[in-house]
Amino acid sequence: MSPKIIDRLTIRRPDDWHLHLRDGAMLQGVLPESARHFGRAIIMPNLVPPVVTAAHAAAYRDRIMAALPDGMAFQPLMTLYLTEDTDPADVARAHADGIATAVKLYPAGATTNSASGVADFDKVRPVLETMAEIGMPLCVHGEVTDPDIDIFDREAAFIDKVLKPIRKKTPDLRVVMEHVTTQNAVDYVRDSSKNLAATITTHHLIINRNHILAGGIRPHYYCLPVAKREKHRVALVQAAISGDKRFFLGTDSAPHTDARKLQECGCAGVFSATNTMSCLAEVFDAARKLSQLEAFASLNGPAFYGLPASEDTITLVRGAPVDYPAHIDTGEGPVTLFNPGFPLHWHVET
Numbered sequence: 563m564s565p566k567i568i569d570r571l572t573i574r575r576p577d578d579w580h581l582h583l584r585d586g587a588m589l590q591g592v593l594p595e596s597a598r599h600f601g602r603a604i605i606m607p608n609l610v611p612p613v614v615t616a617a618h619a620a621a622y623r624d625r626i627m628a629a630l631p632d633g634m635a636f637q638p639l640m641t642l643y644l645t646e647d648t649d650p651a652d653v654a655r656a657h658a659d660g661i662a663t664a665v666k667l668y669p670a671g672a673t674t675n676s677a678s679g680v681a682d683f684d685k686v687r688p689v690l691e692t693m694a695e696i697g698m699p700l701c702v703h704g705e706v707t708d709p710d711i712d713i714f715d716r717e718a719a720f721i722d723k724v725l726k727p728i729r730k731k732t733p734d735l736r737v738v739m740e741h742v743t744t745q746n747a748v749d750y751v752r753d754s755s756k757n758l759a760a761t762i763t764t765h766h767l768i769i770n771r772n773h774i775l776a777g778g779i780r781p782h783y784y785c786l787p788v789a790k791r792e793k794h795r796v797a798l799v800q801a802a803i804s805g806d807k808r809f810f811l812g813t814d815s816a817p818h819t820d821a822r823k824l825q826e827c828g829c830a831g832v833f834s835a836t837n838t839m840s841c842l843a844e845v846f847d848a849a850r851k852l853s854q855l856e857a858f859a860s861l862n863g864p865a866f867y868g869l870p871a872s873e874d875t876i877t878l879v880r881g882a883p884v885d886y887p888a889h890i891d892t893g894e895g896p897v898t899l900f901n902p903g904f905p906l907h908w909h910v911e912t
Contacts, residue, residue, distance in 0.1 A: 568847075568879040573856035575872040576839065578603040579703070579863045580740050580761050580812025581625045582831070583626060585637075586611050591628045591892025592817045595835040597636035599910055601872045602700065604812070605638045607666050612643035612678050616656035623661070639663040639867075641701060645678050647687040650692035663867065664699040665689070669724070671707045679703075683724060694734040699867065701738045704747065705787055709721040713728045714771070717787050725750075733757070738866070741766065741814045743787045744795040750809050751866070752801075759866045761812025762802050762858075764841050765832045768902050770795045774842070781823050782898045785816070786830040802858050803851035810862035813838050819895035834900035837886045841900070843908035844880050877911040 569820045581587040583589050596603055605626065607613035613622050619640040626638045641664045642648070642656060648665075656662035667686075667805065668679030680686055695702060705716040706723055708731060727739065735770045739747055739760040751760045765785065774783045815838070817833030823829055834841065839859070846855045855878075864871045883905040889896040 568852050569573060570877065571843070571852055571855065572638055572875050572877045574860035575601040575876050576811065576859035577601055577872070577875040578813050578835075578838075579810055579867075580604055580606065580739070580763070580814045581835070582606045582608075582695055582814070584765075584817060585622070585625065587893025588817055588819075588897075589626065591635070591890060591894070592815075592835060592897065593629050594631050594634065594816065595627065596889060597630060597634040598836075599876060600835075600838050600872060601635070602637040602639055602869075605640055606702050607641045607643040607715070607883045609669065611647075613640070614643045614645055614678070616650065616652050616659065616661045618642075619656060630885050641666045641695055643668070643678065644680060644686055644689065644700075644787075646680055646682060648686065648689050649771065650689045650722075653689055653698070654692055654696055662698075665693060666701045666703070667721075668703045669705060669720070670709050681730065690728065690732050690735055694732050694736075697736060697868075699736040699738055701740050704739050704742070713788055714790055717742070717744050719875070721746060721750050736866075738812075740812055741787060742798065743790050744794045748797045748801045748809075752806070754808075759808040759810065759862075760801075761814075762798050762809060763812060763814045763832070764794065764834045764838045765789070765804060765814075765847040767799055767845050768795075768841060773903070781828045782901070784823075784828060785814070785832045799849060801846060803846055803849045803854050805854045805857050806856070807862045807865055809858065810866065811838075811842070811859045812863075815888075816890070817897045819892070820889070820898055821895055823898065830900070832900050833890070833897050835888065836899050837884075837902075839876070839878060839886055839905060839910050840886075840906040840908045844902070844904070844906060847880075847908065868871050872885070878908050879911045880907050881909065883907055
């Protein structure tokens with residue numbers, strides 16, 4: 563018997579466990595695109611200057627809430643940018659006071675605005691030990707920055723050279739491997755018995771490295787970690803649709819103006835906040851796993867972070883292809899929306 567065709571799906575309101583909102587005019591332009599569908603989001607701290615203290619995080623949270631349009635409900639979950647000078651006591655206070663939900667580890671030079679990140683991991687050990695004691699998660703950009711290591715191998719190298727030693731020395735530390743892109747990372751999460759989870763982005767479920775490079779360079783697909791071979795994309799899809807509680811949505815929606823994306827040395831980042839739920843419904847529907855979409859987008863993330871799932875719901879409906887705009891206009895300039903390369907028949911019912 564063939565599976566019943568589903569044209570309508572109601573799920574708990576989803577959360578985004580990895581989101582870039584930027585600041586100023588860009589924040590005002592992109593925040594409504596996330597708040598329209600998502601109830602909460604882990605907010606990345608890689609501003610200039612970065613969000614490194616509890617006071618910084620509280621001030622940034624206030625700016626986000628001030629930019630939220632009237633009538634929209636959205637909770638930013640703040641993170642602290644880990645540096646080699648981070649004060650463990652300040653981290654503990656931020657956690658206890660409900661200011662910061664997690665700490666973000668950027669290897670120095672790994673991605674956008676990561677120059678203040680960590681080069682000597684021994685210097686942050688006191689912070690990691692404090693976090694393990696209080697149960698505060700560490701969100702990890704999992705790539706090494708050694709120029710001798712090929713960019714397509716940097717995630718796998720990070721697991722072996724950095725993450726395994728960190729977790730061996732601090733086994734009670736709760737870690738989220740953000741925006742995983744490889745079979746290696748999926749296997750590492752599955753082989754770990756506790757304290758490890760991973761987010762998967764919308765775009766990494768859809769594109770592989772051919773989409774960036776074959777037939778011409780497509781800068782709006784360029785992101786870090788860069789998309790990998792097709793076998794890795796397939797592994798990510800299998801993890802997302804599996805129902806495994808250790809995998810959940812983190813869009814890594816990262817707005818850059820078209821001018822910055824298209825310059826000689828263009829910025830890394832894919833902006834997908836506007837159409838993520840349509841894209842995810844297509845991916846899960848194609849795999850005949852729509853029943854697992856709620857777990858991936860709405861349930862697994864809150865469970866790992868020790869938060870309740872949303873009491874609100876959204877409804878996805880299948881119909882005629884949705885006509886999403888090619889760009890989002892912001893006060894800094896246009897931002898190109900992620901184009902999955904196929905029609906989006908699913909949309910969130912208003």
